[in-house]
Structures are given as C-alpha cells and as structure tokens.
Amino acid sequence: MGLGTATAVFPASRFPATIEITLRADETAVVSTSGADPGTGLLTVLSLVGGESLGIPPDRIVPRLGDSTFPVGGLSGGSTATASAGTAIVAAAGRVIDDLLVAATADGAPFTGLNAAYADGRVAADGRSMSFGELLRELGRDSITATGSSAPGEELSKHSFSSFGAQFCEVRVHRLTREIRVSRMLGVFDAGRIINPQAARSQLMGGMIWGMSAALHEGLTIEGNGRFANADLAGYLVPVNADTPEVDVYFVEYPDTLHNAIGARGIGEIGTVGMAAAVANAVHNATGIRVRHIPIVIEDLLD
Template identity: 80%
Template structure:
C-alpha cells in the first residue's frame, strides 16, 4: 500500500500534533489517515513552528494543505506528460486516484508506471496581512457549581461546564481531553495549588507529598462543548488555539461560585478554608 509521509521538525509534547499531521494530511490528499505516516522532532526535517502559544495545529495544518495541493498538482502534470499513463489527457484527482477517460490509477500506481520512487514537495505557511485586520482569539465560557460546608467551610466542586469557540476542531477526542485537563488545572489553581515559603526563603511544600493537586475525588464530571465555527480568515485549516483557553476561566468561575454561595469575595488563590472562616 502506498503511503504518504508528512514530516516537520516540530514536536508533540502532548499537544496532539502527531495525530493532526495524519488527519489533515489524509484529508488534504483525499486518502485515509491511516495511510499517512507522520514524522516529527528531527532537525533534518522541514522547519516547524514551536508547539506552544496555541499555534501548532494552525501553522502545521496550513503548511500540510499547501504541500498536498502542490503534490496533487505535480502528480497530475506527471500523469499527463508525454509517454505517461494519461499522455495528453485531461486528468483530475479524487479519492487518492488520478482519473481520465474512464480509467483510474492510484497515486502509487502512477509513480510506479513512471519508475519514480516518490514525489516530494514542501509547503510553508506564515502569518498573512489578515492578522493586522482582525482578531483571531479563541473564546470560551466556563461555569461551575460548588458546595460549601456550612460549618467546616470545605469547598467541593460538584459540576463543571465549558463551551468554547476555537475554530474548526481537527481531533474532537484530543480536543475534549485537552480542555478537560485545562479545566482541572483551573480548579487546582483555585482550590489546591499554593507554595508555602519559609522565613529562610525555602519552599515548605516543594514536593508532591505536600504540594496539593486534585485527585479523582476532587473533580466531578466535566461537560465540554465546541461551537465549531471554522475561521478560514485565520488560516486555511480554520483552526484556532486550544492550548490555554481551557484553563484561563476556570479559577475565576470557582471564585465566583464560592462568592455566590457564601457572600465572601476572595481575591487570591488558592481559596482556603481559613479565608471563609474569618468572615463567617
């Protein structure tokens, strides 16, 4: 089976970029994603942007689409060249195949007929002038419900909801998981994480035994929804950033819910039991 290799020197430190290469590559070449071999993280590969700042999918995805369009165009020219399988014919491309005159040949069959080992192209993308005319931020609304014990003032999060507009969602499963992780991080910042510094400047809780982070019992079921409005002004893929947007609103939502439940406005994090006892 002929496979397409999509390669960039970018990295995937858990952002899902590796899967994005397969999905966007398959879609752009009109073949199944399982026929795409993604390669990452080698300086010998074509230059790639950083995996940060909520930019990896948009930048890499656009470059893949440009490269795929070039590859298809080059393939059609080769297929219709003198002495080629579709010599002089009006050729088209669909479903990973070259079509003309009632005949079809796959990408690989055309290359083998021409005795070519492969067809290589490079695509690149860079911010266009549209970035100076429009805002391309992602947007989100986050909600939570908390329960505050009447006497002990213990805070428990009982429900969480996030709704996000991050343009086109390339990989819904990974996107949902990334948002859930971000929302959990927001709860962690609001109720758990806090460094205690001793008088001599050392951290009193500088390890995971004493630095508090949420466990499964601290996190309820998380409900995540995406608006799915592709922003093709931003890039050809229509995707926008998804890395940070899941975290930024959650701590504020928790603080507002605590205020709604107790009438006490706490203006620092983490919110501790003592903050609610002092004014109770």
C-alpha cells in the same frame, strides 16, 4: 451550594511552518516536520489534516515529527500547533498533487497529453483512473515529494483573533468546616473548527481540571532565601480523582478560515483560563464571601 460562571479568551496565533509530504508507491503518504508533540496531539493532526488534504484515509498517513532533518515546523506552544502545521499541510498537499499531475501527463506517462485531475487519492482522465501508488509504480518511481510553507499574513494586521469560552461550575461549601468541593463543571468553547473532537474534548477537560486546581489546591510558598518551601507533592497540592467532579465540554463549531486555511484556532490554554474565576464566583454565591486570590483556602471562609 453555589453556582459560578466566567468568560474565557485566549489569543489565537500561528507561526511559520513547513511541511514535507511524500507520496509513496505503496499507497501511503509521509507527512513530516521538525516540530514536536508534547502531548498536544500534533501527530494525530498531521494524519487527519494530511488525509483530508490528499483525499485518503488517515490510516494511510505516516506522521513524522521531532527530527532536525525534517523541514522547520511551527512552535508547539501558545495554542498554535494545529493552525500553524495544518495550514502548511494544505500548502504541501497542493504542491505534491501538482507535481504528481505533471509527472502523470509527461511524455511517455500513462496520461500523456490528457487533462488529468486528482481526487480522493487517484489521478483520472478520459475514463481512465489510477491511484497515486499505481501511477508511481507505472512510472518506475518509489515516491514523489514536495514541501509547503505557511506563515501569518496581512490578516493579523487587520484583525484580532482569539478562542473564546464560557465556563460554569457548582460548588458545595461545608457549613461547619468550610471545606470547598467542586461538584460540576461545564465549558462551552468557540475555537473555530475542531479537528479531532475526542482529543479536543479531553484536552479541554484537563484544562478545566487544572483551572479548578489553581483555584483550590496549587500554591507555591517561597521562603525568604528564595527556596520553595513546598517543593514536593506532599506540600504542593494537586487534585486527585476524589477531587475531580463531573466535567462536560461543548463546542461552538464555526470554522475561522480568515485566520487560517483549515479554520482551526487553538485549544491548548483556553480550558484553564476562566475556571478559577468561575470557582471563586461560585464560592461567593454559596457563602457571600468574595475571595480575590488563589488558591482559596478554608481560612478565607472563616468568620
């Protein structure tokens, strides 16, 4: 049995993004952008950050993605989607609230001449309070829409941003056959504010399993003519449930509001980064043999 650890660092970036928010008379809000969700949880981010920014429950947010008629969204890759889209949501929410207050205090409106304020989905002034849906219906409007944009600023020229992790594993190496089994993995990550803890935990667990797979299973064999010799799952090995150990994830939650308005950095890749190195270190701890390539195979550990 051997124990191994490794550090993990992945750059924290964000890209220009624009979000459209529509407050509707039925008390819901539509949050739209033309970005994509290839399994990164961006649809949920739109609901969570949109609800928070507007002061309403996330289940009253209608998230919309993947249509070119929507405003241009940020890239869904490089661990950037949450920071890019989330910051634009905050900007769009501020603008649509401002427009709502202008409409609420215009001549003939319910709050004409008053210093109205918005909080928790309601407009209030002088003891009177109306939800934004009630206000829109009173104004005879179905909806009110605004867009907001966000892009990296001068902070990137002054600072370097990354997500960080420490990853640990326990391996068991059979004394006779030299078969390697990973029995436990643990990752502790600092990725700023975690918007969706359940999805973030699952995503990082998946990344760690992928890193273990890189260490012990996956490896392409290329023939002389450039053809992949193991171009199917019979030859290209990936872990199954029996190969997957106990995995645990912890977060060091410290919002990075210097990086962006919501304080979140990326988690899409950081879970994979240090895992193969941790496995290699654990194999060395168990056997005394230092392997400096992946995947680590039985032949590497034969005397």
